[in-house]
Amino acid sequence: MSTRHILLGLLAGGPSHGYDLKRRHDERFPQARPLAYGQVYTTLQRLVRDGLAEVDGTDSDGGPERTRYRSTDKGAKELAAWTGEITAPAPFVTNEIFAKVVCAILASTDAAGYLSAQRAAHMARMRELTALKTAPDADLATVLSADYALNHLDADLRWMTTTAARLTTLTAEVDAA
């Protein structure tokens, strides 16, 4: 995921300074990995360097001086191009769970035990996310981002269930190779 484009998107709502951008990011994308302030700062610098954003002015409401940034026309175009571009549907399969299962078979350790423990961990996380989204004060952004994660975890779970059921065949295949 591109932090550049997300910052451009946040700037599209109006000029803003680094700290504010970080706060708005974390608010708008609940359950996402929070942005580090340093990362916001360096990304803004690069945006300015590439002519996608520019300095709008400085604020100091009694506190330290803060630089305000705004998006340029080029930035707006870049953002429009990014939002219109499809995300490549899983170009590489990076599946840590599968890698662990195969390694467990190679090392002759308990692959089934690992899968069932992983399954329980997935379920626990799903319960947590479900509780989060069914809380009476949950807003739609929270519900939707929880749903996104839930659907992915669910896909993992289904995959783990079918894999667990076919572990003997997989073991034979891996051992034979």
Place this chain on the structure above:
Amino acid sequence: MGDLRLAWLLTQGSDRREWWRVTLTAVGAALATGFGLAAVAIASVRGNVDFPYLNGLLDEPGVRSGVVVALLLLLVPVLGFLGQCARIGAVHRDRRLASLRLVGATAKQVRRIAALEAGLACLVGSAVAAVFSVLLLLPLWERPPLLLWGGFALVTSAVPVLAALVSVIALRRVVASPLGWVRRVRPERGGSAVLTLGVPALLVGLAVVLVLVWGVQASAGAFPLAVLGAVVLTAAGSVAVAGATARITGRRLAARTENPAVLIAAERLRTDPWAAARTHAAVLLVAIVGVSFLGVRQMLLDDLNGPGYSRSPEDMAFYTTGINLAGAAVLVALAITLSGLAVGAAESLATRRRGLAAQAAAGVPRAVLGRALLLETALPLAPAMLLAGIGGTAVYVAYGLVVEVSLPLLLPLLFPAAVYVSCLLAAATSLPLLRRAVRPSELRYT
């Protein structure tokens, strides 16, 4: 031939309910054929004969034609019974035929398969009836005319052919749209109402014209026509009355009742009053005929035993045999009708068994479900039976006024009550099925 094999395969692979339908349809066809053959046999007797049975009742042509009409009238409850049988597993069958259409069978093929299924079941029934009729007839009548055999062959083949035709007509909606079973279009009542009222009215009119043009000689042809027309008109009237009472009773009770069983039964009636009407129309017909017969019989017997006449014992035997025979016909009609009612109740239960199982699982006592089932019969039948009683009474009172004898009251008025009770008993025969229907195995979603 391919269709025949497919029809046979489908019947073989079908579940128990399909076999019930086939068996009961065959029984109905056997009854229809039996009555038809008896009518043909009696009708083919010419002139005055000396028949040693039934106290000489069949000796005279006039009386014989009356017996023929009575036998033909018995076809009415048989048709009602067959109609009920055709509904057994109907949803499943329609679905199967629709899926045949979906996999690419042409409408014509599906129609042929359906016709074969119905026709074959009826053919078995009529063949059995024909064989037994011939075996029964041969010792009684040494050299029957060739015409009789022709008539036998005609009746025996007409029953399955008619059944096949009727099943094709009944299936036209399913055949027309392969997805018909998903969203079943309610047939428009207008057309069928015109048919059910128009055709018999035409028959009665034709009879009147015949009598007017050719005078009394035509009465032999006009009489059956008029009777047939009157019967169909009365039947249509009974369906309408039964349907209307079912709907009104349902709506009234559903709005007011405090009793859950009554509520369930009433809402079912309100939703589909015609289901009740179809089942009950034949009962009402029998009740009307029965009440008027009992009234007339009582008056005839009073008259015969009265002081005004002195009759030989042979004469008395002749008359009482006639009356008893007519009574037997009414009872046979009642028995067939009640079987139809029992079949209808069982089918209605079998169709809903998953829903009923879910209700029982949710803690609705089986007694409540059973009571609702009985009330579905009892509620609409009570007012309808009252009307039938009044209708029948009107008939025999009219007769009584003409011949000027004292009117009997007790027996004819007890008859509707007896019919009502036997209807409830017939409906109650499906209660053991309820016990099976609410088994939790019906709750499985497969």
Place this chain on the structure above:
Amino acid sequence: MSSPPMGSTQQTVPILAARGLAKTHGRTRALRDASVELRAGEILAVTGASGSGKSTLLHCLAGIVRPDEGSVVYAEQRLDQLPEERLSELRRTEFGVVFQFGQLIPELTALDNVALPMLLAGTARKDAHERAGEWLERFGVRGQETLRPGEMSGGQSQRVSLARALVTGPKVVFADEPTGALDSLASEQVMTALVHTAREAGTAVLLITHDAQVAAYADREVWLRDGVVSQDAADLEVAQ
């Protein structure tokens, strides 16, 4: 976990306990030596592949079928030994059931369907309607009172089913694939309604599902495989 707090004593008291259940349907063995406990006020999910005996387990626990072997204890009564009349009464007063479909009578209006358990208990129709109306409102199906199940969407009719199951204030609700026939949005609405109401009323829920996203609404999950119950691994860790 961020579910609303429950008393810790409540969590430890089993309200319904099954030990060593076995049940055979014809030649198929649906359950063999299945044991499970439902604690008061908890939502327990039973998951497993289709044909693993989930529905049979629910039927045994709800007193709908009798197990061939084993015991089911509810409120110090052996359900497997109670007469059918008493079980039926129990199901209608202290239990509530929700199935995938079929628990609503197609000819009755939504209001009458929800009022039915109260009518069976002898409540006057007017009062029953009043309470049923309140429950329909709670499940967000107000304005649908006069509709019949065939005239409602799947999600609406399942919410009416929930209202019917919960209207008598049951101690335990048994839900067998309550969202099995629903799309994901309707499924979410039904589950949210069920979970909220159950927590509010302190009703225990036994939830049968093959869908992990539905199972995630529960506090705890057990897993049925070939008729045997295995405890959630995480749950076992908690127990140790």
